Amino acid sequence: MTPFEILVSAGPAFLRGxxxxxxxxxxxxxxxxxxxxxxxxxxxxxxxASTITRxxxxxxxxxxxxLPVLVLLVWxxxxxxxYLGLSVSPLLTAVVVFxxxxxxGVGEIVQSxxxxxxxxxxxxxxxxxxxPIDVGRLIALPLAFRSASPALILLxxxxxxxxxxxxxxxxxxxxxxTDTVIAKxxxxxxxxxxxxxxxxxxxxxxxxxxKKYSESLGVVR
Amino acid sequence: MxxxxxxxxxxxxxxxxxxxxxxxxxxxxxxxLALFVQPDGGSLYTRHRxxxxxxxxxxxxxxxxxxxxxxxxxxxxxxxxxxLTLRQNIEFGPTRVLQLSASESHARADALLExxxxxxxxxxxxxxxxxxxxxxxxxxxxxxxxxxxxxxDEPETGLDPVRAARQMDLILSTCERAGTGAVIVSHNPSxxxxxxxxxxxxxxxxxxETGATQTVLQYPExxxxxxxxxxxxxxxxxxxxxxxxxxx
Numbered sequence: 110m111t112p113f114e115i116l117v118s119a120g121p122a123f124l125r126g127x128x129x130x131x132x133x134x135x136x137x138x139x140x141x142x143x144x145x146x147x148x149x150x151x152x153x154x155x156x157x158a159s160t161i162t163r164x165x166x167x168x169x170x171x172x173x174x175x176l177p178v179l180v181l182l183v184w185x186x187x188x189x190x191x192y193l194g195l196s197v198s199p200l201l202t203a204v205v206v207f208x209x210x211x212x213x214g215v216g217e218i219v220q221s222x223x224x225x226x227x228x229x230x231x232x233x234x235x236x237x238x239x240x241p242i243d244v245g246r247l248i249a250l251p252l253a254f255r256s257a258s259p260a261l262i263l264l265x266x267x268x269x270x271x272x273x274x275x276x277x278x279x280x281x282x283x284x285x286x287t288d289t290v291i292a293k294x295x296x297x298x299x300x301x302x303x304x305x306x307x308x309x310x311x312x313x314x315x316x317x318x319x320k321k322y323s324e325s326l327g328v329v330r
Numbered sequence: 331m332x333x334x335x336x337x338x339x340x341x342x343x344x345x346x347x348x349x350x351x352x353x354x355x356x357x358x359x360x361x362x363l364a365l366f367v368q369p370d371g372g373s374l375y376t377r378h379r380x381x382x383x384x385x386x387x388x389x390x391x392x393x394x395x396x397x398x399x400x401x402x403x404x405x406x407x408x409x410x411x412x413x414l415t416l417r418q419n420i421e422f423g424p425t426r427v428l429q430l431s432a433s434e435s436h437a438r439a440d441a442l443l444e445x446x447x448x449x450x451x452x453x454x455x456x457x458x459x460x461x462x463x464x465x466x467x468x469x470x471x472x473x474x475x476x477x478x479x480x481x482x483d484e485p486e487t488g489l490d491p492v493r494a495a496r497q498m499d500l501i502l503s504t505c506e507r508a509g510t511g512a513v514i515v516s517h518n519p520s521x522x523x524x525x526x527x528x529x530x531x532x533x534x535x536x537x538x539e540t541g542a543t544q545t546v547l548q549y550p551e552x553x554x555x556x557x558x559x560x561x562x563x564x565x566x567x568x569x570x571x572x573x574x575x576x577x578x
Contacts (some may be wrong), residue, residue, distance in 0.1 A: 227409070229405060229407040229409040230409045230410075230411055230412075232366070232405065232409070233405070233409040233410075233411070233468075233471075235366070235398065236364060236366075236398060236402060236403040236404070236405070236472075237398065237399065237402055237422075237423045237427055237471065237472065237475060238395045238396065238397075238398040238399030238400075238402075238423075238427050238475070239395065239426065239427055240391070240395055241391065243426065247422075247426060248411060251411075251413045252411070252412075252413060255412065255413050326412075326413070327412055327455055327457040327458075
């Protein structure tokens with residue numbers, strides 16, 4: 110069987126898997142970004158704090174960054190429910206873990222964006238008599254968003270690719286669907302190639318849109 | 331750095347120059363006038379308010395913003411906001427600071443774009459315009475507030491002499507028409523000669539010479555002024571600087 114034959118014959122299954130993958134991805138991006146902005150602000154404020162405060166604030170993101178995503182998925186799906194006596198669905202586990210991944214990434218990007226805000230442009234806001242809170246709202250925030258956008262988009266694209274790891278906890282996302290097709294058809298390479306085609310169809314337009322958006326901001330010229 | 335004592339008097343539509351070598355305190359003085367740096371002593375009088383800096387107490391934020399709407403500082407970095415077009419940069423002050431309507435802000439921006447020869451780049455993103463256009467754009471953004479005084483920090487930096495001269499002519503004619511005073515900082519005597527009627531020469535934070543621009547640049551009395559003029563080779567722009575016999 111060719112990859113395209115696999116896509117056609119297992120189309121409904123791939124569509125179901127795509128829906129699950131996109132659900133995890135979108136929820137993780139939305140919640141992770143919201144939490145990451147708050148985390149980034151605290152990480153930035155902690156820069157000037159005492160050593161103990163800095164260590165405490167940076168401990169969680171540093172630990173999360175250091176652990177393989179697969180390990181996090183297994184811990185959250187099997188270990189925590191065991192000790193807490195809860196039943197957790199693969200979907201919830203995947204959303205929680207990838208939300209944490211996005212949160213850590215966004216936190217670092219936001220922290221860096223705030224720290225690298227162009228002082229001259231912020232001062233120009235003060236220089237024309239804008240109130241400090243309006244300088245933050247109307248100048249600093251848009252500038253921070255502008256400098257953070259390209260890195261954020263790359264982070265979201267990476268998380269989409271990482272979402273395939275959730276197949277390890279039996280979440281019926283795209284990789285899991287592919288493995289099911291292989292189990293039925295015994296054709297591994299064409300099946301994985303079909304999966305690659307789906308990801309190319311998803312990510313190439315995202316990459317192109319990201320590049321165009323960065324160019325419109327003047328961040329990539 | 332210790333700066334002063336210094337006495338500066340800017341009338342409506344007039345331009346005063348501050349000249350000196352790098353590190354003499356020129357930019358610090360401008361930042362002090364805009365109250366980015368609070369002086370330790372002395373007074374500041376504007377049309378709307380007077381300030382006495384004898385007692386060390388912080389300036390209220392409202393008073394600070396009100397002052398900066400009347401005395402606007404334009405840094406030498408241009409610092410146009412890249413997330414806005416040039417026109418949006420200019421309209422920002424009237425709309426967000428003065429709370430004017432969109433049509434009034436638009437009209438002000440139109441007039442300034444025309445006066446400063448920026449109409450052709452009004453809709454451009456700020457990183458696509460030339461250095462001179464960015465500089466005039468930053469000045470236009472300041473003038474859009476119709477301030478009492480505009481503080482220009484080395485406005486000719488990065489421009490060749492021909493463009494710098496034309497630029498200063500455009501900026502100053504716009505200021506004169508609007509009745510806006512200007513304080514221009516430069517280490518280039520040509521800019522000072524072209525643009526100002528009074529000049530103060532700074533050296534290590536102190537004013538070493540002050541007077542009518544033409545007089546100071548033609549008959550420099552202090553060694554620092556003489557050194558600046560000699561280094562800038564201003565003979566091409568005005569008659570050879572003459573050192574009075576009594577200073578020898």
